[in-house]
C-alpha cells in the first residue's frame with residue numbers, strides 16, 4: 001500500500017529547493033502531528049458572566065453548581081474509563097466555559113479524578129483555557145502542580161469599546177498582565193485568542209489588536225472570524241439588522257492582512273484560524289484536525305472513541321441528572337461508516353495549512369479516503385481549488401479563508417452531485433469558515 005500511495009498521481013515530487021529553515025519547521029510540524037495521538041477534553045461549564053456573542057454551555061458559578069458538577073464529572077470519568085483502558089492520553093484540554101473560574105481546590109479535585117482513572121503521558125500537553133481576569137497566583141500554582149503546561153487566554157480585542165460590545169469582563173490591559181504573571185510562574189507555552197469581523201471591527205482596529213497581542217509574544221495565536229449566533233445579544237442584533245457586520249470582502253481582506261502580518265512576525269498559519277511559532281502548534285488541536293481519537297467529559301462535550309462519535313447533553317442540569325441516575329449522559333451517538341470516516345478526514349484535514357497527508361492515517365482510512373475522493377481531488381487540483389503536496393493535497397493559501405466552501409465543493413463532487421464549475425460562483429458564499437472561540 002505504501003509504495004502504491006507514493007506513486008499516486010496526486011503526490012508531487014518533493015521540492016528539492018526548500019531551505020533548511022523551512023525543512024526544520026516541517027520536521028517540527030511532523031513531530032507535532034505524530035505526537036497528537038489521543039486527547040482528553042474536559043468541559044467546565046461556568047463563567048463569571050456570559051459574553052454577548054457566546055452560545056456555549058456555560059452558566060453562573062455557585063458553590064452548589066460546582067459541587068454537583070464535580071461529583072458528576074467523577075462519575076462520568078469512572079463510567080468512561082473502560083473505553084480507553086490501557087491507552088495513554090497525549091494531550092488534555094480543559095475548556096469551557098471558563099476553567100479558570102474553578103477555585104484551586106476544585107481544580108485539584110478534577111485533576112485527581114482524571115489521574116486516578118486515566119493514564120496520562122508524562123510529556124502530555126496539558127492546556128487550560130483561562131479568562132485573563134481570573135489568572136492569579138493561587139490558581140497558577142494549582143495548575144502548575146497538576147502539570148498544566150499550556151495556557152490559552154481569550155483576549156478577543158485590545159480596544160476597550162470592543163471589549164464592552166463583546167461583553168468581556170476584562171480590560172484591554174489585562175491580557176498582558178496575566179501573561180506576565182503566568183510567565184513568572186514558569187508557564188512557557190501561552191496562547192491568545194483574538195476575534196475579528198464583528199460589528200464595528202475594521203482592519204485598522206484588528207491590526208492594532210494584533211500589534212498589541214504580538215507585543216506580548218505568545219507562542220500561539222488563534223484569530224477567529226465572528227459568526228452571529230441566534231439567541232445571543234450580539235448575534236440577534238446582527239440578525240435583526242440593528243448591528244452590521246463588515247462586508248464579506250472586508251472580512252476576507254482582514255483575514256489576508258492578519259495572515260500576512262503574523263507570517264512576518266514568525267507565526268505560521270497551521271490551521272485556518274490558528275497561528276504558531278515553529279513547534280508551537282497545539283497538540284490537542286491537531287488531535288481534532290487529524291481526526292484522532294479523544295475522550296470528552298462534561299456537559300456539551302463531544303468525543304470520538306473506538307470509532308464512535310458522541311455528544312453529551314448541553315445543559316449542566318440535564319447532563320448531571322443523567323449521570324446521577326446511572327444513565328448515559330449522551331444526547332447523540334453515531335458509529336462511523338465507510339462514508340463518514342473519510343468525509344471527516346477530508347473536511348478536518350483540509351483546514352490544516354499542510355492539508356491532508358495520506359501517511360497521517362491508517363492503511364484502512366487511506367484506502368477509504370482514496371476510494372471516495374481520488375477523482376474529486378484530481379478535479380479540484382485541475383481547477384485550482386486544491387494543490388498537490390509531497391504526500392497529499394491542500395487548499396491553496398489564496399483560498400484558505402473560504403476553505404469550508406472548497407471542502408463542500410469536493411464533498412458534493414464525491415457524491416456525484418451537480419456543482420457549479422466556475423470557482424467564482426462558490427467562493428465567498430460562506431465568508432466565515434471558523435467557529436467563534438470557545439475560549440474563556
Ligand code: SF4
Nearest residue numbers: 047051054097439440
Ligand atoms: S466566550 Fe468564554 S468567557 Fe465568554 S461566555 Fe463564552 S465561554 Fe464564557
